[in-house]
Amino acid sequence: MTRVVAQGTFDLLHPGHVHYLEDAATYGDELHAIVARGSNVTHKAKPILSDRQRRDMVAALAAVDEAHLGHREDIFVPIETIDPDVIVLGFDQHHDEAAIEAALADRGIDCRVERASSREPRHDDELLSTGDIIDRVLERRG
Ligand SMILES: Cc1cc2nc3c(=O)[nH]c(=O)nc-3n(C[C@H](O)[C@H](O)[C@H](O)COP(=O)(O)O)c2cc1C
Numbered sequence: 001m002t003r004v005v006a007q008g009t010f011d012l013l014h015p016g017h018v019h020y021l022e023d024a025a026t027y028g029d030e031l032h033a034i035v036a037r038g039s040n041v042t043h044k045a046k047p048i049l050s051d052r053q054r055r056d057m058v059a060a061l062a063a064v065d066e067a068h069l070g071h072r073e074d075i076f077v078p079i080e081t082i083d084p085d086v087i088v089l090g091f092d093q094h095h096d097e098a099a100i101e102a103a104l105a106d107r108g109i110d111c112r113v114e115r116a117s118s119r120e121p122r123h124d125d126e127l128l129s130t131g132d133i134i135d136r137v138l139e140r141r142g
């Protein structure tokens with residue numbers, strides 16, 4: 001049984017998120033998604049939806065076996081609990097593979113790090129970014 005972890009904010013789901021999770025699922029038998037706590041999202045605007053609502057939406061996707069809310073202080077705590085064989089990063093996530101692998105090794109966790117592919121728009125008007133969806137809402141309803 002190969003366990004895989006994917007993680008992200010997953011605010012206002014779109015087909016790019018579904019693509020990431022479906023791609024991550026192909027790396028093993030069981031996909032665990034870790035949903036970032038809003039309080040830890042500091043590299044971009046805070047999520048619109050609550051932690052639990054984002055977790056529940058991700059849990060409802062067919063590719064995902066289990067969705068977990070992230071830890072508030074230490075992102076490696078859920079990793080220690082899940083004990084994955086592979087962590088699949090999103091294609092554009094700012095995390096550095098080598099740094100994560102070093103942190104895993106420090107904690108004695110035997111797990112490799114891979115990078116998912118991206119989804120390009122497949123038809124006109126496909127919005128593949130939460131930021132772009134919010135911009136569209138503001139443009140049309142603001
Ligand atoms: C291996 C790993 C584990 C993570 N675990 C958590 C966690 O437990 N809690 C949390 O709030 N964020 C966690 N994160 C961080 C968020 O997922 C991070 O903010 C992520 O970069 C958000 O991605 P996005 O900008 O693509 O949505 C983790 C990140 C990585 C790489």
Ligand SMILES: Nc1ncnc2c1ncn2[C@@H]1O[C@H](COP(=O)(O)OP(=O)(O)OP(=O)(O)O)[C@@H](O)[C@H]1O
Pocket residue numbers: 007008009010011015016017019020044089090091092093117118119120128129130131132
């Ligand atoms: N078009 C896409 N193709 C593949 N993966 C995607 C795509 N868009 C987002 N993802 C992945 O989904 C995960 C969560 O993404 P995130 O919550 O940052 O959404 P986002 O739509 O990229 O947000 P924002 O537009 O605010 O940056 C990340 O790992 C990201 O790489």
